[in-house]
Amino acid sequence: MDLPPGFKNRGGKGKVCGLRKSLYGLKQSSRAWFERFGRVIKSHGYNQGQADHTMFYRHTDGDKVAILIVYVDDIILTGDDSNEIERLKKILAKEFKIKDLGNLKYFLGMEFARSNKGIFVSQRKYILDLLGEIGLLRCKAAETPIEPNLILQPANPEEVINREQYQRLVGKLLSLSHTWPNIAFATSVVCQFMHSSGPEHFEAVYKFLRYLKGTPGKGLLFGGYGNLQVEIYTDADWAGSVIDRRSTSGYCTFVEGNLVTWRCKKQSVVARE
Incomplete structure (x- = not known):
């Protein structure tokens, strides 16, 4: 490994660089990092999601909620409790080296744009x-x-x-x-x-x-339509696969008129007459 620019080797020849911290490259680094991160977040009253373990949430007074989502070292903070979100920012800044990038614009290949109609x-x-x-x-x-x-x-x-x-x-x-x-x-x-x-x-x-x-x-487009109605649509073909005679099923879920979940998957059982 080459020494970084500006490094002055005062100890003479034969010196090496010792690795103290690494987030990328080591097999166990991601697990150790997430355990450390989760331990800090949960110690401040946050619960870990069961369906998605990268999501942490905390309900506050007045039925408000603050949500944190993490992917490696990219973090999203959202919710309707602005005071709790600011408190969480201070906690993260105290425990880790972070940078506040402001309103969400880009995350894992997805682009976010805001308007009066909602979030696109x-x-x-x-x-x-x-x-x-x-x-x-x-x-x-x-x-x-x-x-x-x-x-x-x-x-x-x-x-x-x-x-x-x-x-x-x-x-x-x-x-x-x-x-x-x-x-x-x-x-x-x-x-x-x-x-x-x-x-x-x-x-x-x-x-x-x-x-x-x-x-x-x-x-x-995710907008607020003032209607908390949940709608679910589902359908399936009948033995659509000519290879193994399995059916393909799909569903989509709307909450407040917004599409929130969808899936299309071949069924695990064989369709029989």
């Missing part, structure tokens, strides 16, 4: 960077993410091509499903062939990408 979440930059990486910025846009009634089957071992590239592209498409509920079904189809990708599977993925080219700025 999109992944426009992520999509454009992906298209530029694979050379499809000037391609002709497609109208749908996948061909209707498309039937894909695993490629024969001798026909499998570029498995790692296919897995990397599909992994990036999975990241887009955080703000694109309309691609949930198409994503569930192409991700079934991670280890058996052939030319027809790449063709399906590239059509997927051409669809993104036409609508990179789409996203989700």
Whole structure:
């Protein structure tokens, strides 16, 4: 390892640098960091979420709530108790080295914009960077993410091509499903062939990408409509998979008119007549 610029070696030759702290690179560093972080947060009255262990919340007087979400060393603070959020900032600044970046604008590839109508979440930059990486910025846009009634089957071992590239592209498409509920079904189809990708599977993925080219700025709008009604919609096909005769089911949940959860997944049991 080269010595950093400006370092003066006063001890002569043969000296080495000793690693005291590391957040990246070591297998146990992320676990040790999260245990330390969680211990500090919970000691100040916060509860850890059961569905999402990276979320911590605390209910205060007047039915208000403060929420903290952490991903490695990126943290989001939200809630309707501004005093508690300020208190939490001081706690974090005392225990860790942090930097307040102000209102949320960008987080894990997602962009956030505020207006009078609400908060708009999109992944426009992520999509454009992906298209530029694979050379499809000037391609002709497609109208749908996948061909209707498309039937894909695993490629024969001798026909499998570029498995790692296919897995990397599909992994990036999975990241887009955080703000694109309309691609949930198409994503569930192409991700079934991670280890058996052939030319027809790449063709399906590239059509997927051409669809993104036409609508990179789409996203989700979260607004307050004054109605706390919860609506859930679900549907499933009947033995839609020609490979194992399993059905694919999907659902979406609306709270106060805002889409909050959605999923499309092949069922774990076989449909029988």
